[in-house]
Amino acid sequence: MMSPSCTASPPPSSGDPCTPEQFTCRNQNCISQDQLCDFIDHCGDQSDEEPYICQGFSSRCSFEFDLCSWRQSGMDDFDWLIKAGSTLTGGTGPISDHTLRDPSGHYLYLEGSFPQAAGNSARISGPLLSRRSKHCQVRFFSHMSGEGIGTLSVFRGGEARGFDLLLNLTGDQGHAWQRVEVQLSRQEEDFQVVFEGKVGKNPKGDICLDDISFSSGCLLASEEEDDTPLPPA
Template identity: 40%
Template sequence: MAVPFWLLLCLFGGFAEANTSLDWFDFYDAKAKLGFNDEGIGGIDEEECARRCLVGTSTVPFGSCLSFHYDHQLLRCTLSTANRDTPGATLADSDPPSRFDYYERKAPYSPCDFETDLCQYTQNTTDNFDWTRDSRGTRSSRTGPTVDHTTGTSTGHYMYIETSLPREQGDTARLLSPSYRRYPDGQCLLFWTHMYGVHIGTLKVSVKTGGTTSDIWTRSGNQGDQWFSVAVNIPANNSYQVIFEGVRGSGIHGDIAIDDVSILQRTCLDVVDCVPRQGKGLCSHTCTNSDNGFSCSCNVGYSLQQDGLSCNDNNECSSNEGRGPCDHTCTNTVGSYTCSCYNGFTLNSDRHVCDHPSSPLNISRQEDHNYCDVSWLSPAVPRGRGNITGYNVYLQRDYLDSNGQTQRGEYSVKSTESTSIRLLKSTKTEILDLLPNSVYTIKVTGLTYTGEGYFSQAVNCTVPPGKPPAPEKPVLQDQTELNSTTLPIEVKPTSERHGPIG
């Protein structure tokens, strides 16, 4: 078979329940069929044997296996294209009774593989165009199947809708089954379909019963260059017809095909399409099972492609002149992206915006007694936030008080009576009139019309001890003690802020 075996297994799901494939068979205890033994398979159990009979093998293709018997002694399965009613076949007793069991498929309506004709299917006369029986590929390239599902070869046949001109978008073609009797235990429609091409429209399956037509399955869009299976219950209280409706999409690459259609006289087993490949099924990322098949979805950062199965990485950086959602630079990664900023900028906590001018760079100072020259490199300014309009220079003074304890002042950008700062738009400034016996911590920020940037690294300017300040005016003491040789006065100690007094 050209179709991968694991994919065929999906049709009959039941991976989560025991003996679900055996439910499709009538059981004959201690019996074996003689004759018409088409293929023997060793080393599998009865459940697996039932699966092989249902989905077909290279020797006994899909739809042709009618029965099998199982040898419990040799653990061997024998598939057959005949059953106990086939002329020349004999159902015999097992010897010993525990060795053989016989299983026969419950009676379905004959499967249609379209190899010789339309199997009593007819074309609807109220639609826009007809389905076509075909082999060897459809007329247009990059759409439609190149092999059928039954034989997996280019000589095998299938039915399809040809969407080339003169077909127009929205045109429909309907293929009608013969009328079937309702089965008391329900009925299950099984078929394989191929929906490949960038212009694929819609395949719709409906059931007409008692004058009412109801949709039971639909699928739209490119499903990839592959046959895939569908199993859907047929809701009917009386006799019914199945209708396959193909709807032409937006262009000529929209050929839809069906093959190997059958109706089983029982309800469908749950089709768990998402079981293979660790729950992904045919999907690249996430598979969601439903009553009418499955659907695929993609992880964040990926987009579902037109085949409805594949996920491609989104290039989030392709818009906005290559910046994508970023303020400065966008770098695409698998399933995501990262933003970065030009040199001198800081990435905001939202990981997208480049905030304010960053810190002025390479700040340095040159000190001499009571002044300090400070210089730096200008930071870059984020896009859309204007140019640098100036700088703030912040000073903080540490000094020893009269008790020898270090005192720290507040940061200041204003002139004081003892400190003057000339703020320039250039990247350097001279700080004059620094107080003796002090260590000044100096930081710089840049300014734009949108606000102030971040602090630069700090530099220290150290001012050595200086002359003590002038004492306060002396105070004349008690004048009763005045004489020609003495003058008692009182002088308060001067401040040692500029350094200790020896």
């Protein structure tokens, strides 16, 4: 699922209590638990983005300071870079990040000009997620603007079974940050999410990422309490 980034309109309050599948905002609005801590103010009062709530969300990263728990791959051609403001090449890339919406804010980007060549790739991988994760999805914001945009792919998997392609975005997606959600179905083994960017046909092809987060149903493998076998699906 992909949509232009904007400040969400808070849902109308019906006055009824929120259900267990919903989060109760400070202003008494109800939102889905899946909308918590995804770098968008769904409540309308920022209570769904409070630090004390979001600190427990796996690998939530705005790239303001570093890569958080994301890691550069050693099996690609070059690395993703952390950038503030515009990218080096005109006619491609954003003018600010998504988090702060300001030129001082930082985001992750793939430089599409020299010394990179068409088809070169850069990958980052997330932490090991538990096979016990339920209703798990990765949410992120992408910016892919320019006539030379290549491909942004999302993979899920592990060393034992390999990686499955979940999403491919190719070519110019518009000059705006786009919110993307990718469902991560239940796995038989612990798994990782990998982002891969591929350089396009000409230098106007910078691919950018920001504000990556996982939904509340995603569990880190290190958070498992025991080794009890999974029940039958």
